[in-house]
Structures are given as C-alpha cells and as structure tokens.
Amino acid sequence: MSINFDDYKCQFCGKVSTNFVFAAFVCDNPECIEKARIERGGPGGHMKRKAEGKPIIPDYPDKR
Numbered sequence: 655m656s657i658n659f660d661d662y663k664c665q666f667c668g669k670v671s672t673n674f675v676f677a678a679f680v681c682d683n684p685e686c687i688e689k690a691r692i693e694r695g696g697p698g699g700h701m702k703r704k705a706e707g708k709p710i711i712p713d714y715p716d717k718r
Contacts, residue, residue: 665690 662671664681666689671679677700678690695702700710 657674659671659673659679662679663669664671664683664686665678666686667681667683669681669683672682673680673687675687676690676694678693680686680690694700704710
C-alpha cells in the first residue's frame with residue numbers, strides 16, 4: 655500500500671504534503687519539518703506521548 659501525498663496537506667502551512675516525517679504530513683519547507691520534530695518531541699517522541707497518556711499513533715490529518 656502506498657500513500658498518495660497529494661491527498662494530504664502540510665500539517666503546518668497547508669501546502670500539499672510531500673513527506674511524512676516525525677509522524678506528520680509536511681511539505682519540503684525545512685521550517686515545517688522542524689515544527690514536526692518539535693511537536694513530536696524529537697526521537698523517542700512516541701514515548702513522550704505515551705507518558706502523557708496520549709496514543710502513540712497520532713491521528714492522521716483530514717484529507718482535502
């Protein structure tokens with residue numbers, strides 16, 4: 655199964671996504687990628703989410 659990135663918007667700026675990094679759909683803008691890293695909590699962010707009582711698998715953003 656492959657992901658059609660055109661179906662998803664960048665979680666931070668709203669442009670068409672081109673990447674899925676740090677559990678977020680993002681565009682190629684380095685600022686958006688950095689925001690995704692910070693939001694996730696960096697490497698090991700899934701454990702941070704678990705400690706906060708949140709699911710470790712985030713919700714997927716709404717399709718366009």
